Amino acid sequence: TAIKLLVSNNSSGCIIGRSGKTISELQADSSTRIKLSQGGDYYPGTQDRVCLIQGSLDNARVAVEMILLKLLQVESIVNEFGSVAMPFTIQVLVPTPSCGMLIGRGGSNIKSIKEESGVSFIQLSQKEQDNNHTANAIMSNTAINTAATTSERIITISGCFESCVKCVLLILEEMASNPEVSRYMNMTTSYSKVVAAQQSAATAQSSHPPSLSAPTHSIQFGIPESMVGFVLGRRGKTLTQLQEQSQTRIRLSQRGVFLPGTNQRVLTITGNTAEHVANAQYLINQRLSEKGSSRR
Numbered sequence: 001t002a003i004k005l006l007v008s009n010n011s012s013g014c015i016i017g018r019s020g021k022t023i024s025e026l027q028a029d030s031s032t033r034i035k036l037s038q039g040g041d042y043y044p045g046t047q048d049r050v051c052l053i054q055g056s057l058d059n060a061r062v063a064v065e066m067i068l069l070k071l072l073q074v075e076s077i078v079n080e081f082g083s084v085a086m087p088f089t090i091q092v093l094v095p096t097p098s099c100g101m102l103i104g105r106g107g108s109n110i111k112s113i114k115e116e117s118g119v120s121f122i123q124l125s126q127k128e129q130d131n132n133h134t135a136n137a138i139m140s141n142t143a144i145n146t147a148a149t150t151s152e153r154i155i156t157i158s159g160c161f162e163s164c165v166k167c168v169l170l171i172l173e174e175m176a177s178n179p180e181v182s183r184y185m186n187m188t189t190s191y192s193k194v195v196a197a198q199q200s201a202a203t204a205q206s207s208h209p210p211s212l213s214a215p216t217h218s219i220q221f222g223i224p225e226s227m228v229g230f231v232l233g234r235r236g237k238t239l240t241q242l243q244e245q246s247q248t249r250i251r252l253s254q255r256g257v258f259l260p261g262t263n264q265r266v267l268t269i270t271g272n273t274a275e276h277v278a279n280a281q282y283l284i285n286q287r288l289s290e291k292g293s294s295r296r
Helices: 009-016 018-030 057-081 096-103 105-117 128-134 146-150 161-177 192-202 225-232 234-246 274-294
Strands: 002-008 033-036 048-054 088-095 121-124 152-159 217-223 248-252 265-271
Touching: 002 009, 002 057, 002 161, 002 274, 009 018, 009 033, 009 048, 009 057, 009 274, 018 033, 018 057, 048 057, 057 088, 057 161, 057 274, 088 096, 088 161, 088 274, 096 105, 096 121, 096 152, 096 161, 105 121, 105 161, 121 274, 152 161, 152 274, 217 225, 217 274, 225 234, 225 248, 225 265, 225 274, 234 248, 234 274, 248 274, 265 274
Parallel strands: none
Antiparallel strands: 002 048, 002 088, 033 048, 088 152, 121 152, 217 265, 248 265
């Protein structure tokens, strides 16, 4: 049994540990093989490293829970600085052939997984043939045909921590029960050849993100005044980059306009798809975690 998770560069350290001590302990405690891609070797179209877990189903379950708990500890650093308890978000890489099985007829299986786990959001990245119409850019507006070149798709999961853990475990169990469609073509954590091909092809593409002519999905949540600068950046540069990477519009309420019942500014994310909106939220959450960590 194998499963791949996407892990931010900032969170990788808590999995590896000093001189690799933590990852060695995780492997020993779960009786699995855990491998993390090298720093700078990101999954195509993202700024995330790939964590590959291999072992028996029972042992892989243990490893998944342990790793997700490590990631939660990193995200919790932000809360020390007054951040609202934002939803926990995790992204899972699944083999493209397994997607039909995971979705089920008419979306019945993925709906069942969502309901059983209790997550607030679960979304599969788009098929490669949709890229020409929606610029399927997971974390980067230069990513092209990722599903075609990696034979993998991203499942974005968001909700309370316990529900996210249960959701990942349900996906793992579904894949283990259907091994004929759930084998990764790339059983490593390296995608450097894919990145090289995409960078070459990206030079032929326009650098401008597609316009949001008809945004249909949006979410709102609070952000502490002390963290607003990390989202805006100097002269709004960071906010602009976040919008381009996620293909969304991101708006902050004016100073003094707060989320009802709090003293936190309102952050609104709007996009053409629920997936783009979730990716924007993931990027913002990731940035706040990194900045919160650097302030310790």
